[in-house]
Amino acid sequence: AQSVSQHNHHVILSEAASLELGCNYSYGGTVNLFWYVQYPGQHLQLLLKYFSGDPLVKGIKGFEAEFIKSKFSFNLRKPSVQWSDTAEYFCALQSGGSYIPTFGRGTSLIVHP
Amino acid sequence: EADIYQTPRYLVIGTGKKITLECSQTMGHDKMYWYQQDPGMELHLIHYSYGVNSTEKGDLSSESTVSRIRTEHFPLTLESARPSHTSQYLCASSPRSGSSYNEQFFGPGTRLTVL
Numbered sequence: 001a002q003s004v005s006q007h008n009h010h011v012i013l014s015e016a017a018s019l020e021l022g023c024n025y026s027y028g029g030t031v032n033l034f035w036y037v038q039y040p041g042q043h044l045q046l047l048l049k050y051f052s053g054d055p056l057v058k059g060i061k062g063f064e065a066e067f068i069k070s071k072f073s074f075n076l077r078k079p080s081v082q083w084s085d086t087a088e089y090f091c092a093l094q095s096g097g098s099y100i101p102t103f104g105r106g107t108s109l110i111v112h113p
Numbered sequence: 114e115a116d117i118y119q120t121p122r123y124l125v126i127g128t129g130k131k132i133t134l135e136c137s138q139t140m141g142h143d144k145m146y147w148y149q150q151d152p153g154m155e156l157h158l159i160h161y162s163y164g165v166n167s168t169e170k171g172d173l174s175s176e177s178t179v180s181r182i183r184t185e186h187f188p189l190t191l192e193s194a195r196p197s198h199t200s201q202y203l204c205a206s207s208p209r210s211g212s213s214y215n216e217q218f219f220g221p222g223t224r225l226t227v228l
Contacts, residue, residue, distance in 0.1 A: 009153060032215055043117075044203065044219040051215075090156070094215055099144055099163065099207065100171075101217060103156040 002027040004093050006104035013081055014112050021076040021107050023065075023091035030096030033074040035065055036103075038088040047089070050074065061085070083113045116140050119204050119220040126194055127228050134189045134223045136204030144207040145187040146217070149173055149200045156203065162187060194227045201225075 005024045013019060025031065035047040048059025055067040065076045074091060091104040117138040126132055138145065143164045148156040158171030162181040178190050187206075191198055204220040207213075 004155075034216070036217070036219075043221050044205075044217075046216050049216065092217075099215065100158065100161065101215075105153060105155050108153075 002093055002095055002102050004091050004102050004104035006089075006091050006107050008107045009105065010108045010110075012110045012112065015083055016080050017111075019076070019078040019081045019085070019109070021089055021091075021109070023074045023076065023104060025072050025074065025091075025093045025102075027072075027093060027095050032094040032096070033065075033067060034092040034094075034101065035059065035063070035074075035076050036090045036092060038090070039084075040086065044090070047076070081109075081111045083111050085109060086111045117204060117206055117218050117220040119202075119223050121223060122221060123224050125226045125228065128193075128195055130194050130227075132191050132194055132225075134191075134202055134204075134225070136187045136189070136220060137185050138187075138204075138206040138218070138220075139185060140206060140208070140218065141184060142206035142218070143184070143209045145181065146205045146207070147171075147177075147179060147187070147189050148203040148205065150203050150222070151200055159202075160189065194225075196227050199225060199227050 003026045007022045033050045036044050037047045038044045050057045050067045058064045063078050088106045090106045092101045094101045120135045146161045147159040157173040160179040162168050202223045205217040
């Protein structure tokens with residue numbers, strides 16, 4: 001069975017600090033990987049996704065993630081966070097050919113101004 | 114902003130009541146999903162549908178049922194609500210093809226409290 005682990009459940013940063021949120025998965029085959037974000041009071045929405053090709057993917061609002069197949073990881077990064085990045089971040093996996101995603105537990109990020 | 118709607122947004126009901134949570138999308142997506150979301154936990158898949166007249170149970174069917182009579186509509190029914198059903202319920206849809214292939218578009222959620 002496939003699974004997704006997000007090891008950082010709560011992260012607190014000051015504005016301008018760098019961010020890296022960990023996401024590891026277990027699945028041996030082809031994967032599609034996603035990061036979703038839920039800002040306070042808003043819908044969950046896609047931040048970025050990896051299907052194939054360049055393992056470094058860029059998303060909205062200056063976020064990027066790197067797929068490292070050998071480490072089964074898809075960590076999310078941002079060089080300088082803003083107060084408006086305060087949100088819940090969810091990593092998700094879909095195995096190749098499947099329409100059913102598996103989500104991690106999420107990471108709550110609080111950015112202090 | 115995603116064109117996926119859920120009603121009601123908040124619901125407080127007594128144990129044993131039958132309720133239906135509504136979900137509609139205007140994007141013409143074939144695939145639709147229901148998730149249960151609790152704080153600090155994964156999204157748990159309750160039901161999903163690949164298209165009209167197609168419904169499947171997820172890993173947490175929680176004594177609920179769904180129907181998919183029209184592409185845009187995917188209601189979730191709890192036949193007899195219990196306090197353990199207290200949670201946030203999220204509806205999502207996903208296109209079969211195109212640039213947003215396999216991306217999940219989420220509704221605002223229904224927060225259910227069963228007393």
